[in-house]
Amino acid sequence: MNKKLDAEYYQLLEQIQAADFVLVELTLYLDTHPDDQNALTQFNQYSEYSRQLKAIFEPRYGPLLQYGNSPVGQQWDWGCGPWPWQV
Known part of the structure; x- marks a missing residue:
């Protein structure tokens, strides 16, 4: 995808990076x-x-890798396995 990178591109990308940083920390x-x-x-x-x-962002500028793709429910069950490499 060869689209012109405008100010909105950089603004959205910065917001996405900030939100994903918060998700990593959480x-x-x-x-x-x-x-x-x-x-x-x-x-x-x-x-x-x-x-x-x-x-x-993605329809305008192309796909991104995602963190926080799956919200959690009432319990943090990330460590309840199996881990992806154990399947």
């Missing part, structure tokens, strides 16, 4: 504090925000 925090409901809520909010930004 993931690390939740790995050691899995019962923190506030952090779970924040994770789900940023996950949705990241998806919304990407839904705007």
